Amino acid sequence: MPRNIERRLTSTTVEELIQAYNDGASTAQLTTRYGISKTAVLTLLTNREVPRRHQSMTTHDIDHAERLYLAGHSLANCSKLTGFPASTIRDALRTRGTPMRPAGGRHHGPR
Template sequence: MEAETQVSAPRTDDPPRTFRLDKRVSPETVAELVAAYVGGTPTPELCKRYNISEGGILKLLKEQGVAMRRQGLSASQIDQAVRLYADGNSLRAISAQLGSSSSTVRDALLARGVTMRPARK
């Protein structure tokens, strides 16, 4: 006797995922996002708030004609980064804690004279 192969029906209780930003972010949400960014909200916070990648946030802002800002770290954040790096934390971990990019943390540490460790493989 041959075994019957059973095929499951696709799940219908989950809504289909939409990946295109213009399809999943309403114009009202984009306007809120732009206002928050222009008001000084850091990009990592916007990513969390709207569940959109940093690239997606920057794309939406660019499409809206918003001028990008380059935000460095405050003196106290740099002090904290120096301590964390000296304690063995990675640039990635420090940047996540400070809500900044790894390159911004690295640049700030180098400006303070911190010697970078070799990258882990």
């Protein structure tokens, strides 16, 4: 574990971080909550042998995200509604061949 993380987080804080991850917090949420990088979070989890969650999308998940996206939701909003990272949704939709809107563009659908 990087030395600066060892100095910045107490063992109690590390245990809280691990518990939060096990309770479902994302690595992004933990980076914000504890003020550390994603690499530091992943290093802490790896060093403590915490099983990592994999966020692969099923066909059903992709269908749902695609319906949301085609209804006008942004990738960020699709992410909030499905729990999958926007980049994972984008990659799945591109692989499927779903027509994609330009990033950051305006659209006429729900937000």
